[in-house]
Amino acid sequence: MTAELDPRPEALPQRVWDSVQRDQLPPVDDRDRMRLVMNNLVLHIHPSKVSKPTLRFTYTWGLGGLSLLLIAILAGTGVLLMFAYTPSPDQAYSDMLALQSTVWYGQLLRNLHHWSGNLLVVVTFLHLLRVFFTGGFRTPREFNWVLGVAMLLLVVAANFTGYLLPWDQLAYWAVTVGSSLMSYVPLVGEPLRNFLLGGPEVSGATLTNFYGLHVAIIPLTLLGIASFHIWRVRKDTLSIPHNVDGSLPEPNTKVTTVPHLVSREFVFALVMTGLILMWSVWVNAPLEEAANPDHSPNPAKAAWYFMGLQELLLHFHPTFGAIVIPVLALVALALIPYQRFDLSAEGIWFRSRRGRQMAVVAVIAGLVLTPALVLLDEYWLDLPELLPSLPTIIANGWVPLAALLLGLLGFYEIMRRAFRATACETRQSLFILLVVGFVVLTVIGVAFRGEGMALMWPWEVLS
Ligand code: HEM
Structure with missing residues (x-):
């Protein structure tokens, strides 16, 4: 009686790899394809x-x-x-x-x-x-x-x-x-x-x-x-x-x-x-x-x-x-995808050539304006003192918030007109300005705030 030959490949690494997957036959029709997916752990996470x-x-x-x-x-x-x-x-x-x-x-x-x-x-x-x-x-x-x-x-x-x-x-x-x-x-x-x-x-x-x-x-x-x-x-x-x-x-x-x-x-x-x-x-x-x-x-x-x-x-x-x-x-962030968008820009980094130029301007604006506003508020501007008749929640809450929103609106309009940009590109530059602003605030908080939360140089903060 002749022994039946094992049809699997000889090479050990190949045999080990084959044993990882349950089904090695290439799919020939739709049912086969389904069977292949069902029998493969990777294809439960990824498409085939x-x-x-x-x-x-x-x-x-x-x-x-x-x-x-x-x-x-x-x-x-x-x-x-x-x-x-x-x-x-x-x-x-x-x-x-x-x-x-x-x-x-x-x-x-x-x-x-x-x-x-x-x-x-x-x-x-x-x-x-x-x-x-x-x-x-x-x-x-x-x-x-x-x-x-x-x-x-x-x-x-x-x-x-x-x-x-x-x-x-x-x-x-x-x-x-x-x-x-x-x-x-x-x-x-x-x-x-x-x-x-x-x-x-x-x-x-x-x-x-x-x-x-x-x-x-x-x-x-x-x-x-x-x-x-x-x-x-x-x-x-x-x-x-x-x-x-x-x-x-x-x-x-x-x-x-x-x-x-x-x-x-x-x-x-x-x-x-x-x-x-x-x-x-x-x-x-x-x-x-x-x-x-x-x-x-x-x-x-x-x-x-x-x-x-x-x-x-x-x-x-x-x-x-x-x-x-x-x-x-956070609400604005979660709702971003529910705005109207120019569908043809999908998959293009920064949407367009103009979008890229606007992104650079927005980054520079964020890097300059955020520290400037922090310094202004820290050393020169004292809203509750300037508006003593108003409760602090208005003088130090509603008023600066309104000023900030107006500033953002101004930035939006300036960018849109200066670059003759679409709403989509302009919103992107506004988003960049806000992200850079937040990152700069974080860096200031981590590296430039020392004793009593006063502004100082990082080496003074560390000392
Ligand atoms: C623990 C956090 C997260 C994990 C583990 C995760 C995992 C993934 C993976 C593996 C992909 C596919 C490949 C890739 O883009 O690298 C992906 C795509 C995606 N993620 Fe996340 N993600 C996380 C957080 C987020 C966040 C914070 C957002 C946005 C707010 C997000 C939105 C998306 C979207 C929309 C896609 C599809 C992108 C496309 O088709 O280009 N994910 N995610």
């Missing part, structure tokens, strides 16, 4: 074929995928950290010290978690900018943009709740300052803050609440929304990049996701993981002395991603700086 131009790295910069990678690193390192951490004021700080000294690779684990969390805020924000500037939010992707805004908020919330867990001075006071912003919400602000903190101030109950939010509620919500987001990207397909003249950078042919897209994602994920690992080996996550509720540092600053808001608070009445302006900005 993608448009070749979308593979260009300089279109997406891999930012959505990098956000996912960071979430995966955070989940992995977070679960391991849970083995070495107890969320109680007596134990939390000593657990941090033990992580640095006695737990095997504890410091590296903490560094990886800390830096990945901070990087996720930056990368998610950059991904939002990429989607905005390439018009990736247009029909049918409007709702995916809204989901994205929700995820950005969750990412910030995850960072904020995690900030408290080391229970050092930095954590205690940053959360005290950050949560005090809530008190400015009329009527519900104070009860809401008490509910979140588990009392009137940051305490052991806050640590328990934040721990629950940080390790369970926020990650699970983020996971749910992220799955929905990725499923929508798969169903809506990625927007297709175009040159500035509207032509395609290369013929819009379809290629199979495996290996064309998956191999690129794999290499990118490997390189990024390597870089994050290297950074975490060299740079330790900060840890100050143990939290001391009786000794507030000067200045007491919020976490860096809230410093733009804290800076706003120095210039506006708290209700406006902490609530009205941020809420208006």
